[in-house]
Amino acid sequence: MLSVTDLRDAAADTALDAVVPRAEVDVSSTVSAVLPIIEQVRTGGASAVLELGERFDGVRAPALRVPAEAIEQALQTLAPEVRAALEESIRRARKVHAAQVPSGTEVELADGAIVENRWVPVDRVGLYVPGGRAVYPSSVVMNVVPAQAAGVQGLAVASPPQREHGGLPHPTVLAACALLGVDEVYAAGGAQAVAMLALGVKDDDGTQVCAPVAMVTGPGNVYVAAAKRALLGRIGVDAEAGPSEIAVIADGTAQAAWVAADLISQSEHDPLAASVLITDSEELVRDVLAEVERQAPRLPLAEQIRTALTGPQSGVLLVRDMDHAVQVADAYAAEHLEVHTRNPEQVARRVTHAGAIFVGPHTPVPLGDYSAGSNHVLPTSGTARFSSGLNTVTFLRLQQLIRYDAQGLEELIDGVSALAHDEGLEGHGAAMRIRRS
Ligand SMILES: NC(=O)c1ccc[n+]([C@@H]2O[C@H](COP(=O)([O-])OP(=O)(O)OC[C@H]3O[C@@H](n4cnc5c(N)ncnc54)[C@H](O)[C@@H]3O)[C@@H](O)[C@H]2O)c1
Numbered sequence: 350m351l352s353v354t355d356l357r358d359a360a361a362d363t364a365l366d367a368v369v370p371r372a373e374v375d376v377s378s379t380v381s382a383v384l385p386i387i388e389q390v391r392t393g394g395a396s397a398v399l400e401l402g403e404r405f406d407g408v409r410a411p412a413l414r415v416p417a418e419a420i421e422q423a424l425q426t427l428a429p430e431v432r433a434a435l436e437e438s439i440r441r442a443r444k445v446h447a448a449q450v451p452s453g454t455e456v457e458l459a460d461g462a463i464v465e466n467r468w469v470p471v472d473r474v475g476l477y478v479p480g481g482r483a484v485y486p487s488s489v490v491m492n493v494v495p496a497q498a499a500g501v502q503g504l505a506v507a508s509p510p511q512r513e514h515g516g517l518p519h520p521t522v523l524a525a526c527a528l529l530g531v532d533e534v535y536a537a538g539g540a541q542a543v544a545m546l547a548l549g550v551k552d553d554d555g556t557q558v559c560a561p562v563a564m565v566t567g568p569g570n571v572y573v574a575a576a577k578r579a580l581l582g583r584i585g586v587d588a589e590a591g592p593s594e595i596a597v598i599a600d601g602t603a604q605a606a607w608v609a610a611d612l613i614s615q616s617e618h619d620p621l622a623a624s625v626l627i628t629d630s631e632e633l634v635r636d637v638l639a640e641v642e643r644q645a646p647r648l649p650l651a652e653q654i655r656t657a658l659t660g661p662q663s664g665v666l667l668v669r670d671m672d673h674a675v676q677v678a679d680a681y682a683a684e685h686l687e688v689h690t691r692n693p694e695q696v697a698r699r700v701t702h703a704g705a706i707f708v709g710p711h712t713p714v715p716l717g718d719y720s721a722g723s724n725h726v727l728p729t730s731g732t733a734r735f736s737s738g739l740n741t742v743t744f745l746r747l748q749q750l751i752r753y754d755a756q757g758l759e760e761l762i763d764g765v766s767a768l769a770h771d772e773g774l775e776g777h778g779a780a781m782r783i784r785r786s
């Protein structure tokens with residue numbers, strides 16, 4: 350299923366970012382498809398969101414805002430083993446995200462000259478929880494926990510209406526909200542959900558149904574990522590966390606069956622999901638390909654897995670050695686990178702471009718998808734070169750408080766006047782000198 354590209358003889362000046370596998374359909378090529386949806390929500394409000402749900406999710410939600418009783422009912426009927434697993438995921442995630450809260454600092458630069466750095470949470474955020482091809486209660490945890498750790502006061506969750514559940518979001522999504530103390534939940538998916546959160550929507554009678562948020566975070570398919578990009582500026586967004594990706598760096602010591610299972614795991618998310626093996630071992634390539642053929646057809650989502658693994662975004666890259674593997678992995682900048690090598694710690698520390706790195710054979714990506722304590726909302730499509738995964742700081746703004754007294758100011762009046770004069774902005778210098786006693 351996976352095509353093999355041999356990079357061992359590639360010239361030293363080969364542009365690696367041009368040879369790594371990438372999907373043909375990406376966020377930029379999808380923005381034009383979501384603009385009319387955003388416009389429809391802007392002009393049509395809540396009823397437009399419901400209509401779009403009917404069109405894209407095949408069901409009209411009974412109401413956009415999920416009633417409190419439905420959330421409570423979902424918690425009451427949650428299977429005990431799922432509840433216990435969710436509670437453990439929440440417990441671990443809370444510990445990790447609490448440790449990300451930065452402390453403010455106050456710097457005294459001279460007598461009467463202080464700059465304070467303080468972290469302020471975003472007031473109100475919209476958290477997107479996917480629910481098209483699969484449902485993602487785990488994404489409730491991954492969105493809500495860092496937002497709460499940051500101290501965000503207003504949390505609104507949106508997740509697509511489910512036909513099998515009368516147009517409500519999936520009951521485990523609702524139960525996860527209840528466990529985390531979130532009661533503002535909307536039955537809305539895709540670009541229309543992002544637009545609803547960003548712009549706010551009213552009922553036909555003018556009643557506000559969803560108030561606008563300052564920021565939208567969360568993973569989703571390419572339509573969700575495109576809507577976040579289209580609305581950026583009106584709102585803040587987290588990294589582009591689109592169709593899932595896994596890259597595995599492996600050498601001849603790797604267990605082929607485990608590597609194959611992990612490559613398959615991410616490919617079941619989306620036909621656009623990407624699975625990439627980077628190895629210097631021809632023998633491992635042969636064994637992994639055989640394992641993929643053996644394992645994939647046994648899974649319920651076998652057809653989707655085949656589509657993802659045979660797409661241009663997936664493949665095997667045969668490299669010269671582990672140095673070359675690190676260069677290729679950096680060029681690919683995977684959402685998730687697994688390292689299955691003789692010295693996984695050493696190799697992992699050398700890779701700088703990856704949303705998250707899973708070190709060693711006992712740390713598979715699905716562990717991080719649900720319960721490792723790390724966050725699974727991670728940058729895709731090479732954006733790990735400049736973005737982080739969702740974290741507590743995503744929901745914080747660094748604000749500076751500048752406090753100078755007369756003595757502190759006096760020391761800088763001449764310097765600032767000189768700089769202002771040099772920029773041709775004499776009013777700036779004058780505003781300094783007027784304070785000279
Ligand atoms: N990178 C990450 O951190 C991360 C984490 C979890 C999940 N994911 C990804 O999230 C995605 C979840 O996708 P999903 O589809 O299951 O759920 P989703 O909720 O992201 O998307 C479903 C919505 O897509 C919209 N949609 C579908 N077809 C459309 C069309 N033709 N035009 C306009 N809108 C359309 C619909 O409005 C629907 O509600 C997967 O790609 C998965 O890999 C990524």
Ligand SMILES: N[C@H](CO)Cc1c[nH]c[nH+]1
Nearest residue numbers: 485487488593594718725
């Ligand atoms: N692998 C996804 C991130 O790309 C997260 C997830 C949730 N559930 C299963 N997997």
Ligand SMILES: [Zn+2]
Nearest residue numbers: 593614615718
């Ligand atoms: Zn996953």
